[in-house]
Amino acid sequence: MRAIVVKKPGGVDALTLVDQPKPEPGAGEVLIKIAAAGVNRADLLQRLGFYDPPAGATAILGLECSGTVEALGVGVSQFKIGSQVCALLSGGGYAEYVAVPVGQVASVPDGINLIDAAGLMEVASTVWSNVFMMGKLQHGETLLVHGGGSGIGTMAIQVAKAFGAHVAVTAGSAEKLKFCEELGADICINYRKEEFADVLREHGTGADVILDNMGAKYLASNISALNTAGRLVIIGLQGGAKAEINLNALFAKRAAIMATSLRARPSQEKAAIVSNMTAQLWPLIADGIVKPIIHRTFALSEASAAHQVLEESSHIGKVLLTT
Known part of the structure; x- marks a missing residue:
């Protein structure tokens, strides 16, 4: 073959x-x-x-x-x-x-x-196992997806909306953000121009679950963006593998960080x-x-x-x- x-x-x-x-x-x-x-x-x-x-x-x-x-x-x-x-x-x-x-x-x-x-199979299994089985996203909660225009991102938007969640996404172009909005994303953030944690606060919300493919680069901002009892699920290291973490910020929010591979x-x-x-x-x-x-x-x-x-x-x- x-x-x-x-x-x-x-x-x-x-x-x-x-x-x-x-x-x-x-x-x-x-x-x-x-x-x-x-x-x-x-x-x-x-x-x-x-x-x-x-x-x-x-x-x-x-x-x-x-x-x-x-x-x-x-x-x-x-x-x-x-x-x-x-x-x-x-x-x-x-x-x-x-x-x-x-x-x-x-x-x-x-x-x-x-x-x-x-x-x-890869995107559906990744989204379901990380956002729902591990992240335990619930109806009415907010999911933040980094890389909203990716295969995983486009699947995560659709599934989260189908289960009654609010969805925020980051992407690097107006074309991708427009597509994410058409799929149902409620908040669309251009990471090249905006700080996603600030944009969420401007909308009066944070993230209950974050699906992150960046790792170290976004760690501090992800923690800042989490709601109380929020769950950060890291599935990729496109932004590096090592970063300092402010444990006080985690304690203050009673938040959890999980890292998984399929x-x-x-x-x-x-x-x-x-x-x-x-x-x-x-x-x-x-x-x-x-x-x-x-x-x-x-x-x-x-x-x-x-x-x-x-x-x-x-x-x-x-x-x-x-x-």
Whole structure:
């Protein structure tokens, strides 16, 4: 099969199309003939040599895919050959086939085409596990999403609004902010021109939950923006990994800081997230209340161009690779 690997860490040209053996499904696994794969910032970090796959995972890039079931491993009865599915992966999406534990596989939601479904699993699992399972966002509370125009951001806006929350977002362009507003965001903040904590205060509010992809750079401002008993959930370190923290500010607000990653979790935990997430979100997607936002699709052989789009942050929503 064709697959994309990184033989030597580097820029977008480090992505190499190679021939590799087609995987075989082990016990409890599903073999998927891939139609499309989502491109995520974690893939860029892996390409640069900063985000190694978990032990035992393939070196092929790609953390989510959609496709049809090609074969079933021993003990798998949840799907049939030919079923249209999407999957959360530890790696292997940038290829023509991937074997994945059955608990990380879900049927494509009603009303979503097979290609667009490739942009669902990573963002939906990330939003649901961090904003709701960990952050415990409640009806009437305020969610602040950094990077509102990203795949995760566009999903977070829709899901939070569907569950009755208020949503504030940051983004770096008027185009992205306008799109976020059209998705339902209540407060749209240009981080290049405004301090988000100040803007929230001007609107007479703070954030009960913050979904943060920046890390160190935003730590102090995030704490400042939290409401009493607020929850800061850090899922990325685009703004650095080390920062001083004012514990008095946390004490004063009785606030909590959590940091999580999805890829390194054991398969059983991923399966629990997928099960919980699909039970809650798939009906919303089937009803058209929530939808994947797809910026552009590229052929598998154009993976370098897809990575360039993410590096430039010129996209709104998801970038996909098709086989």
